[in-house]
Amino acid sequence: MSDERNKQAARPPRGGRGPMGGGPFGGPVEKPKDFKGSVSKLVKYISVYKISIILAMLFAAGSAVFFIVGPKRLGNITTDIFTGYSAKLRGTGGIDFTKIGKALIVLLILYIASSVFNFVQGYIMSGVTQKVTYRLRTEISTKINRMPMNYFETKTHGEVLSRVTNDVDTLSQSLNQSITTVITAITQIIGITIMMITISGRMTIVAVLTLPVSSLLIAFIMKKSQKYFKSQQEYLGHVNGQVEEVYSGHNIVKAFNGEKQVIEEFEKSNSTLYGSAWKSQFLSGMMMPIMGFVGNIGYVAVAILGGYLTIKKTIEVGDIQSFIQYVRSFNQPISQIAQISTQLQQTAAAAERVFEFLEEEEEDQTVPNPVNPEIVESRVEFKNVKFGYNPDKIVINNFSAEIEKGQKIAIVGPTGAGKTTMVKLLMRFYDVNSGEILIDGHNIKDFNRGELRKMFGMVLQDTWLFNGSIMENIRYGKEDATDEEVIAAAKAAHAHHFISTLPDGYQMVLNEEASNVSQGQKQLLTIARAILADPKILILDEATSSVDTRTEVRIQKAMDNLMKGRTSFIIAHRLSTIKDADLILVMKDGDIVEQGSHEELLKKQGFYAGLYNSQFEETA
Structure with missing residues (x-):
């Protein structure tokens, strides 16, 4: 069980309130810096x-x-x-x-x-x-x-x-x-x-004298119980973290017969939690009886003194009753x-x-005199782009490339080469440290961010679908689309057939994690959503890496429909899927080390050829 998960789980949940557990909403009180x-x-x-x-x-x-x-x-x-x-x-x-x-x-x-x-x-x-x-x-x-x-x-x-x-x-x-x-x-x-x-001034002095006594006793108990509450919160986090971890990986535990080990770990954490919990609860539970005991002593003293003062005709009988009520009410505020x-x-x-x-x-959402995206086509140029998530750690060193309208561009390279980073820069999720990214000769910084991103359509490896009907999920790409347009997009994405076989068809509601459809079907739905949005530039990031071969063929056909007439950037590990790309950019350590068509790069017998041959050998 990871320490990091335990640390996160150890953060007390907001909600329940235990005696002396810290803040009124549970857990130790977090103090502000200022x-x-x-x-x-x-x-x-x-x-x-x-x-x-x-x-x-x-x-x-x-x-x-x-x-x-x-x-x-x-x-x-x-x-x-x-x-x-x-x-x-x-x-x-x-x-x-x-x-x-x-x-x-x-x-x-x-x-x-x-x-x-x-x-x-x-x-x-x-x-x-x-x-x-x-x-x-x-x-x-x-x-x-x-x-x-x-x-x-x-x-x-x-x-x-x-x-x-x-x-x-x-x-x-x-x-x-x-x-x-x-x-x-x-x-x-x-x-x-x-x-x-x-x-009565004298009765007031007697009543007030009981307050420091109860305060000192409570402070002593709080000091003793605080370490147990801290331990309780810590091990409550361990127990919660373990339960969460085992539940999310329950099939793995079953597969490797790890039930005994899991139970032993849980018993150990649970026993420690039990030990600290009962001590903390016992000590905190003593506070009210102690306050009540000291308060009762005060009432007795007030009653005796009040009786004496009544005999002396200093106060009336009813004043004793009023005073005792005031003493009882005095402790509450x-x-x-x-x-x-x-x-x-x-x-x-x-x-x-x-x-x-x-x-x-915040990001600057708008710029003075922005470029009108309607007049822009989809010619893209990277000019001496340099970028690092941290200024002292540059991941893109000197990236330059020219992409014509309608071309299919594949970006390949080993993990960490900077492939996805280039896409993030293109959509201005990040700004370059130096250099320029141009669309039809216009710097992307001269567009309003929202209008720039409307020009792009994305299909990612990690599909994102929300809790709603299939129709609503596809329509997310174009909110004013008609039902007919949604269905046409689904047909172009080769998704219409499987949607039609579902219990409620396009009106079937996807659950929270869209687990009532397969991974390949999710991917087809995201492609349909991108087709409906009709973007000028398309980005496909490992869109087929988590599906089987047969589904990959269907998704590939759907993506071919999607890419027709559009400038497309394809990030892929499976080099066999990008053979027909107009231009392949081969990245290594943040730089383009090779570029050309599939055949041209193989003839060079360089870095790309090595990547391709190694995958071919693995497949063989």
Whole structure:
């Protein structure tokens, strides 16, 4: 099992939330490189919705205020009941139920108002966060189309997708919770502290003294449990990585009778995961009982002191009840602020990653006074082209070639010679370091990128089909094509017959990986798509390398139809498939070492002849 796969798998999944597992969305909290900078960018970004956010904050504060007043009113009711009952026992009066009834109605109104305010702020913030999420995803989606190919070739698919999914989701949930939670928590702490002091300063001191005790105990447990959580996340990654690897290669495991070895490896990782998981869960599970124990000690102390102060006539009986409710409510906002401080770290980290992506360097999509592609034919010239993916590592040294309109050009050479790189340069996925690539005498840098790429049609070794009907997949080459045009393209690609035999024909939906059609059939569909697009220049990159001989013959016929009258570039390892090419460019170490027709190159008895003869010998 590869270490790299384990490292990638070890990254904790976003979603599940375990006690003390780090951030609120699972896994260790990723800290931002520039917390202040990230937060300031985020604040500036969401300032568009500042009116809605201010309203939400006001409603959140209002909800907290109404909630804080409640216990005091309830304490007054308790005092009235106690006083009335005591008077009744002495025979000097009784309980004033009318007064108590009115007080209960006021109390009910306060709690309803608190709930309504809380509902309104939740509604407003949900709308704001979803608008921010929508805007971010839209900007990321459009940004992707403007970014250079180099970015995607230096990043994994998971890294890019993480920006669109995990990071934006983290921002969405954090914004929805953190802003109003902070306002509510601060309002509650200030309000509850004031209410407790108005009841009794001495009781307030006793209640507050329990906080550092529980905080120290929790900090001690967190320090002890953190190493187990780290181990748990690491070995969870090992287990997930192993399951993913074995599942994707299950047929190989079966073929080589590797079940026993796989089970032994899994048991080893799973046992380590079990050991660290139960320790981390046990330690984190101790926090609530400890907090409850310390809190109960505080309640006992408050009750004893409150009873003493009541006897001394310093406070009323109902004040004890109100105070205990305030103490219980006081701990909650403090815990919320502690959680929010962790959450803000993750929010800033997610914002940093999203804004970092949005600020990545972009390709120039348009140019001043672009060449009109309609007036251009398809004569291509490479003039002293020099290129390297890194400036210090040149892969194309000095490439020059002239291709006339309608010619079939084959590019051959060993792996790493630079064949596919030439195609990427032609379509401006990358720009040359020096030299020029011309189409009908016009530098390709003088075209708008989108218009330049419309001139090309590509059929690659790795077929790309999306989850949709066969008709939709072929029509991807020309979105306004009629059904008749799609069918005509399929016939030209020799795909119509097999499509007609499928259960739903052209309306059959291809699944996620198009596994309900064969590799050769996929290739025919991509050829049909290229035929429908009717490009001026065609690029075929190892289009028949992964199919059997019979299918290759059919694909070759389809490609012959596709190449008629078009300038075509064919990258091939099987040299037998490009014998009829008008010009063969033989590449080695980034240079054209030979060029000519098949017969001319064989007569030279050079590098091409050596490649061809070696393949012939292998076939023999």
